[in-house]
């Protein structure tokens with residue numbers, strides 16, 4: 001693994017620090033190790049791309065990074081805190097954008113209600129803003145719609161009335177409305193055609209500059225990962241076999257698996 005720090009961020013507190021993480025999944029005789037000794041460190045405002053063939057463990061790593069799955073071994077901290085404490089004190093500060101927002105949006109709710117839904121959770125945490133009244137929620141929703149390039153009128157629409165790209169923008173608005181420190185994008189642009197993908201990727205980069213969140217960008221799409229990422233980690237059978245800058249990993253791969261992956265993906 002290439003371990004050099006990205007320029008200018010050495011020593012910054014990581015938004016996500018996974019160290020030596022291992023996990024086995026499945027029951028009884030079908031139980032098997034899915035992740036082995038995975039170490040990932042993501043700085044504020046930076047994106048770590050995670051690539052690997054199907055079944056290599058990327059989504060499982062993402063679920064651990066989101067605190068949805070507890071590892072059997074190793075440690076995970078978010079902004080220096082273990083997950084249990086972070087979630088209690090800072091709900092909404094870790095968010096996810098997944099592949100198919102038509103499944104994650106309630107088809108019978110207007111987008112404005114879905115986008116502002118995470119604010120309810122944040123309001124109830126110790127460091128949260130308290131109850132956010134209807135007018136303030138509406139204002140925040142409009143701000144987010146504007147930031148992701150949607151029209152205020154979209155707040156009143158239903159998910160099926162939007163294109164795939166617009167729905168993905170709405171999913172990003174919902175993820176960012178709580179001001180997350182860390183966002184997992186799991187195949188977030190994979191369902192979009194290439195031209196829309198490029199626009200959404202540029203949008204994510206712009207928003208990262210404004211909001212400063214760190215990100216884990218899980219994808220099997222190398223072109224998208226190159227645009228999205230400051231660093232790229234390569235996963236093979238639950239292990240990170242290589243990590244480096246996009247140019248290092250994609251143009252000058254050090255591991256034979258990465259070279260094979262570049263030929264096949």
Ligand SMILES: Nc1ncnc2c1ncn2[C@@H]1O[C@H](COP(=O)(O)OP(=O)(O)OP(=O)(O)O)[C@@H](O)[C@H]1O
Pocket residue numbers: 025026027034052053054055056057058059060061220
């Ligand atoms: N709940 C589970 N129980 C048993 N095995 C599981 C479970 N979840 C995932 N796995 C197995 O763990 C391995 C890694 O799965 P994971 O979804 O993390 O891979 P991936 O790299 O994200 O794949 P893809 O690119 O196809 O989404 C796979 O072999 C999968 O079958």
